[in-house]
Amino acid sequence: MRGITLGYFVQRLGIFFLTIWIAATVIWIIPHIAPGDPISAMVSRMTSQGGFVENADVIIAGWKERFGLNASLPVQYLHYLGNIVHMDFGYSMASFPTPVSSIIGMALPWTVGLLLIAITITFLVGNFLGAIMVWRQTPRLFKILIPIGMTFTALPAILAAIFLMYIFAFLLTWFPLIHSYGDGMVPGFNMPFIISVIQHGTLPALSIVIVSFGYWALGMRGMMITVEGEDYMQLARAKGLRPFYLLYRYMVRNAILPQITAFAITLGTLISGQVLVESVFAYQGMGTVIYTAILNEDFPVIQGTSFILILMTALAVFLIDLLYPLIDPRISYGRKL
């Protein structure tokens, strides 16, 4: 059997929903097993910091009503699940009455954009480097890049972010220090804005790319070496095919599948790393939202953003799972893997 069967699709979809459900449940349960009424506790903490005293009663009352906190626990749970499905995460405490979903809505595109760019560059650069390592004519310069890249993979992205920020934004001022676009600029599809976005996004993206590409390069190189020793490579060479076609259709296409598998597993780490990088650069994505929310003890925002990010990750893994049969026809999904 080849290709995606209905059974496989349903199975992967089931895992996706299971993951989401477990994550949502865990996120919901935590404040409810913490002692005391979570909302009042939070508000009283804020109050003690001299915060939003005026809104305290309004918040507590509105919250309790909105989320039926006076109802029993199971009912609250179901209520919560229902809200999640509608992407309703309540209101931000720090900027009441802004709904959490709108805060997420403004920040999410930045995070997704940065993520996609960083992942694409990392994957392309890393795998490309790994692939050309096998070519005898590759200049020595490239060959050094892999050990250097591997050393960098030891570092978490946030450390790279700090270094890059200090050297290139502060000392050398080649790039802006913080934010995702120039202050005072109006977002729109015009050149000055786009250029500003690119300028602001370079260092954050670079932080992620630097600490990730080495892993892919090494893995790809290993796979290419394995593939090169396979029997079908001998026949392919005997056929007198063009070198680039050979490299791509016979080597890369066969080496890339384990790389994609590995990618799905590391996606969670990648997203976590990006959250931290964004917070360092005050990049106006989910990372900064979380950072600010922690500072303000704005729990609903923390809840909502975490959930959305987990949702994104699970969705990405689901889509990648669907990709396998298209790349490697040997994988049969008629039965359980």
Added chain:
Amino acid sequence: MAVTAQDGVVVPSVKPVRTPKKMGRFNRWDTPWFNYKLIGGLIIIALILLLGFLGRIFWNPKLALTGSSPQDLPPVGLTTSLGNVGTWEHPLGTEDSGRDMLALLIIGAPNSFLVGVIAATIGMSVGIFLGFSAGFIGGAWDNVIRLLSDVTITIPALLVLIVIQSLLRGVEVTTMALLISLFAWPSPTRLIRSQVLTMRESGYIQMAKLSGTSTFSIMFREILPNLIPYLFASFIGNATGAILAAVGLETLGLGPQRIPTLGGTIYYAINASALLSNMWWWWGFPTLLLALMFIGLLLINLGFDEIANPRLRRSAQ
């Protein structure tokens, strides 16, 4: 060209050149444990741990307390634009609440390791148990474990930990380690499970079963010893991941509050805009130390990988 002479004798032409024999590269020192990466990594980590343990003896740890030292001093030999001069009493400088950088490093470094070790130990123990049982018992139990580990690996640990710890203000190191270990078990579980599945079908296990050895005995006497290199590599990998998670949490301000941590120091530095005021020593030294730590751990990890998987060993080809 060969010559076919009249008498039917075919004579070969010039004899080809043979590569001269090289010295054998295999000698007594070639045991796999003498891995450069492993040794290098161990040295780095040992040095850092030494800093942590000996530091407490030779340097005053109380200097890590707020207000114990003059504020905003640069490292020795430098002068800031505000006229602060570094002294030998605080060779790595101080930060804006009067804490000595060297003392912060001395106290912070072992804490990071502690988190890593605790979380990795718990994770490995759970992993060994679950992995073995899943591999051996199979069936529904195996399916459940596999499903759970898949789900847990997909969920980014940091995000859930943020949710948890933003509620529990003021965690202890051990608490944080315990929470992190909630996410540390899937990797070893999968590793051990797949190894058990592979080995279960191998010849010597079948022999053991045939000779009536108990399952328990098989697990511990036959399979476990062969897994030791993998377990070591996995442990280091887990510890690294745990320290990474801990640093991540600390950098967001969610780490232990009552004791200095490396990540926490960075957090305070960023919050006080140390980057902009060019107090580079404040965030710089913890960052450097962390970088060294991670590089050391990576080297050890790679070293163990090469020991466990001989195919990765390359003798400078």
Added chain:
Amino acid sequence: MTNADIHSDAHAPILKVRNLCVYYETPKGDVLAVDGIDFDLYEGETLGLVGESGSGKSTAAMGILQLVVQPGRIAAGEVILEDRNLIGLSENELRNIRWIKLALIPQGAMNSLNPTMTVGAQIKDVIVAHEGRQLRGDLKARILEMLSTVGLPGRVYELYPHELSGGMKQRVCIAMAIALNPRVIIADESTSALDVVVQRVVAQTLLKVKQMLGVSMIMIGHDMGLMAQMADRVAVMYAGKIVEIAPVAELFADPKHPYSQILIESVPSLQERKPLKIMEGITHDPRNPPPGCIFQLRCPFVMGQCRVDPPPMRASKTGHLVACHLYEVSEDGELVNVRVAARDT
């Protein structure tokens, strides 16, 4: 193909191998996998290349095909295909010869096909690589015809290698090899990995193809019975050297080299009842062959001269060549066993 034809000028050699040496570099010295082999392949004939494991026959094939990779290298020799020496040609120049003139049916078709490409795509890409872009419909029709020539149903075109049986995969390889109508095909152990029933089918396919196209073939294998059916002449290899070349019937009836005698005798007979002779393998270190004859350590007839001089290849006028000090060429061009002759005088 009679003995006389072999020496007739009407059939010139299409492939000439002279002193081909393929060595493998190891830390303890070079392994002399192929150490100076000479032979001619005549147009339209099938030359069998036999020998035990480790004799160097597959390496010789790689040497001819210019597919030797590190740590191996072609240390010396010439491979002349249609008056052109393949050794020393650049990859670009070789590409104009590969598959168009010289094709390979590989060993172990299990893994010889790209797992991520359909059969049709794999045959298509070699055609397109050498003939340029084609009309889609014409190309598919052409490939389907090739598939039916080897006895495969048209639906194989859409299938992936893992969906085919071993015999089917091997036949796909045969179809692919004839796609560009090459002059020479090297079949490297094409039936070795198959069971007997499938072997027969594949062997018959090969025969059919040979007859249809008149292609010259080098058949590498260790199945003497198969060689008896498929080959016109057979070359026997031992430890990197060719020890005997003869027309197939002559080789079976009258093997001259002591090693060939052991080989022929090891084929179980359906007629006679005799004890099975079990051979040992190659006994010397391939990095350090003994001076003199390569077979001296196992030869039941070894003489003093064998330990000192490597025996030259001697040819009878009927095209029987042997490299052994036991034989000399008489005045009328026959190979004479000197020991027997000495005994009889």
